[in-house]
Amino acid sequence: MRIDKLLFFLRLAKSRSLALSWAEAGHIRLNGRRIEKGSAAVRIGDIITMPLGDAVLTLKLLSVPVRRGPASEAQLFYQRID
Incomplete structure (x- = not known):
């Protein structure tokens, strides 16, 4: 799956075009x-490591989502690493 689509499905980006601009600007590490x-x-x-607000978010992808569902469902697909 594409990184921009994944960030949109996981509700980390409000739109796919915003996720695309983050990737093209080099803000995301894979x-x-x-x-x-x-x-x-x-x-x-x-x-995946990326800035989110004033913090840095690091997460491990546990499963690939098929759609953009509710936030509670989206959080099941990744694990935050502190």
Whole structure:
């Protein structure tokens, strides 16, 4: 799945175009590597690091969502790493 679509489905970005702009600006790291394309492939077990407000969010992808559901459902697909 594409990183921009994933961030939208996980409700971390309000729109897919916003997630795409974050990726193209280089704000997101995938498994420690800086990505610059919204089309970067994400798989189960990947570690995603990104700024969220004033903090840095690090999460591990547990499963790939099929749709953009409610927030309570979206939180089941990843685990926050502190």
